Amino acid sequence: MTGTKGAMTSARLAESMLELIQRNGYSGTGLNTVVEHSGAPKGSLYFHFPQGKEALGEKAVELAAARFGSLVADSALESGSASGSASASATPGEVVRRVIDTLAGMLTDSDFQLGCPVSVVTLEMGARSERLRDACANAFESWIGPVAEYLVAHGRPRPDARATATAVVSMVEGAVIVSRAQRSTEPLRCAARALAVLLDEGDKGDEGTEASA
Amino acid sequence: MTGTKGAMTSARLAESMLELIQRNGYSGTGLNTVVEHSGAPKGSLYFHFPQGKEALGEKAVELAAARFGSLVADSALESGSASGSASASATPGEVVRRVIDTLAGMLTDSDFQLGCPVSVVTLEMGARSERLRDACANAFESWIGPVAEYLVAHGRPRPDARATATAVVSMVEGAVIVSRAQRSTEPLRCAARALAVLLDEGDKGDEGTEASA
Numbered sequence: 001m002t003g004t005k006g007a008m009t010s011a012r013l014a015e016s017m018l019e020l021i022q023r024n025g026y027s028g029t030g031l032n033t034v035v036e037h038s039g040a041p042k043g044s045l046y047f048h049f050p051q052g053k054e055a056l057g058e059k060a061v062e063l064a065a066a067r068f069g070s071l072v073a074d075s076a077l078e079s080g081s082a083s084g085s086a087s088a089s090a091t092p093g094e095v096v097r098r099v100i101d102t103l104a105g106m107l108t109d110s111d112f113q114l115g116c117p118v119s120v121v122t123l124e125m126g127a128r129s130e131r132l133r134d135a136c137a138n139a140f141e142s143w144i145g146p147v148a149e150y151l152v153a154h155g156r157p158r159p160d161a162r163a164t165a166t167a168v169v170s171m172v173e174g175a176v177i178v179s180r181a182q183r184s185t186e187p188l189r190c191a192a193r194a195l196a197v198l199l200d201e202g203d204k205g206d207e208g209t210e211a212s213a
Numbered sequence: 214m215t216g217t218k219g220a221m222t223s224a225r226l227a228e229s230m231l232e233l234i235q236r237n238g239y240s241g242t243g244l245n246t247v248v249e250h251s252g253a254p255k256g257s258l259y260f261h262f263p264q265g266k267e268a269l270g271e272k273a274v275e276l277a278a279a280r281f282g283s284l285v286a287d288s289a290l291e292s293g294s295a296s297g298s299a300s301a302s303a304t305p306g307e308v309v310r311r312v313i314d315t316l317a318g319m320l321t322d323s324d325f326q327l328g329c330p331v332s333v334v335t336l337e338m339g340a341r342s343e344r345l346r347d348a349c350a351n352a353f354e355s356w357i358g359p360v361a362e363y364l365v366a367h368g369r370p371r372p373d374a375r376a377t378a379t380a381v382v383s384m385v386e387g388a389v390i391v392s393r394a395q396r397s398t399e400p401l402r403c404a405a406r407a408l409a410v411l412l413d414e415g416d417k418g419d420e421g422t423e424a425s426a
Contacts, residue, residue, distance in 0.1 A: 025337035027240035113340040119387075122394040123333035124238030127326040136394040166391065166400050167407035171380065174332075174387030178379065181335040181349040187379050194380035194411055 010048040010059075012038045018060040022114040026057055026124045026132075057121060058135045064117045065139035072143065075099045076150055092154050093196030096168060100192040103176060104185040112183045116176050143169050151199075168195055223261040223272075225251045231273040235327040239270055239337045239345075270334060271348045277330045278352035285356065288312045289363055305367050306409030309381060313405040316389060317398040325396045329389050356382050364412075381408055 016038035020029040031053055035045050049055045075098040079090030090098075106114065118139045125132040147165035152158055175191035229251035233242040244266055248258050262268045288311040292303030303311075319327065331352045338345040360378035365371055388404035 023340050025238060025240055025333075027238055028337055028341075115336040115339065118394070119390050120238075120333065120336035122390050123328040123336065124241055126328065126393050127236050128241075133394060133396075137396070140391050140394050163403040163406055166403040167384065167388070170387035170391050170400055170404050171384045171407075172387065173390055174383035174385065175380070177332050177335050177386055178353050178383050180339050181331070181346060181353055183346075183350070187383055190376040190379040191383050193376055194384075198407055198411060 006048070009038075009040045009044050013040055013045060013048060013056060014059040014063050017056045018063050018117055019114075021057070021060055021117040021120060022064075025120045031056075054129055054131055057125070057129075057132055061118055061121055061132065061135040061139050065142045068116075069142055069146065071102060072099055072146065075102070091196075091200045092151060093198075093200035095150075096172075096195045096199060097192040100172065100175070100188050100195075103172070104179070104188045107176065107179055107188070108185060112180050115180050116173055119173050119177065140169060164198065167198070171195055219261070222251075222253050222257050226253055226258060226261060226269060227272040227276050230269045231276050231330055232327075234270070234273055234330040234333060235277075238333045244269075267342055267344055270338070270342075270345055274331055274334055274345065274348040274352050278355045282355055282359065284315060285312055285359065288315070304409075304413045305364060306411075306413035308363075309385075309408045309412060310405040313385065313388070313401050313408075316385070317392070317401045320389065320392055320401070321398060325393050328393050329386055332386050332390065353382060377411065380411070384408055 013034060016034050017029065020034060020037060031045060034056065035042055045056070046052070049059070076095050079095045079098065118136050121132055122136040126136070144162070144165045147168055148158075148162045151161035151164055156164065171191045171194065175187045178187035179185055226247060229247050230242065233247060233250060244258060247269065248255055258269070259265070262272070289308050292308045292311065331349050334345055335349040339349070357375070357378045360381055361371075361375045364374035364377055369377065384404045384407065388401045391400035392398055
């Protein structure tokens with residue numbers, strides 16, 4: 001049971017937890033609902049996650065971190081040369097716009113029902129679970145670090161790249177929330193536009209004054 | 214009981230709901246805890262909020278909207294002339310930095326235990342309560358609108374001002390969350406710095422390349 005089948009059950013439970021957190025938050029997600037949603041056998045939850053909901057939540061946050069990390073990396077690679085090096089074929093602002101376009105698509109596909117699981121777990125559990133808060137801090141760091149490295153590869157000095165990458169992640173997080181509340185991808189589009197100004201300072205003349213209506 | 218005393222009880226309940234949502238989210242806040250926290254008599258909750266938790270949550274979101282709106286307005290006024298007009302004594306980027314400094318102080322004062330109630334209610338309840346989602350959308354709009362007007366008063370064309378204001382609100386929301394997860398005001402400082410670049414394009418030369426370490 002700890003073999004392939006066990007690993008698949010464990011992954012399915014984490015997957016369901018992730019999706020339900022995105023929809024209803026952490027406190028609003030009951031473990032029975034997770035088991036039902038996953039289709040896993042009833043006893044499997046405490047077999048795979050003997051520490052219960054907190055451990056499952058941590059796994060879901062890690063899964064979200066990895067998934068969004070891949071999305072960002074793929075967008076950066078697609079924009080680079082075939083070898084994946086930091087070519088000049090797309091600017092950092094264009095890469096961010098591609099990531100935001102994907103997020104906007106996910107949001108509309110879900111009828112604005114899915115938010116970022118890392119944000120909501122931070123806000124609900126940051127004061128109550130060091131383990132979950134830590135998982136969320138690591139998730140944010142797993143996005144900020146590579147974005148900073150990418151900006152360094154595109155010529156930003158390191159401290160500036162780190163600060164800018166942190167701002168990029170904050171802006172995207174916030175824009176997902178405002179978009180979800182307003183049931184509109186407009187806040188995400190505003191974020192993409194502002195980040196293009198911030199990241200592509202050279203191309204700023206056009207972007208900075210362009211109307212978004 | 215619907216007089217001054219009743220209004221005070223109602224306000225106290227909404228105040229407690231707001232503080233508890235900021236700490237533990239909406240689903241994680243039980244109504245008994247709200248009544249206890251407020252010190253209000255047990256029966257008062259359903260007297261003042263006969264529609265229950267959703268109505269109380271809506272009131273808390275409205276309270277949060279008004280309070281943060283005042284904070285932003287005060288920061289803008291302090292930066293203006295004595296008459297409160299949009300004077301040139303502080304740039305929009307400096308005003309935003311003042312707001313963010315205040316938020317950073319609130320976050321450290323609470324030992325990073327308080328987040329934005331509007332974000333967390335959006336993420337937890339957006340899929341389950343149109344009434345709460347709508348309250349959150351209105352809260353965000355109540356911040357975006359005045360910031361846009363402020364930017365128009367400082368010379369931005371209207372569509373650009375609106376888009377920029379939306380990005381400002383998103384950035385601040387996201388930075389509060391990342392700061393809370395990382396137990397550090399650094400993400401808020403990165404947001405202030407990025408928004409200064411975005412808002413004070415003329416002063417950009419210095420700000421844009423300044424290290425934040």
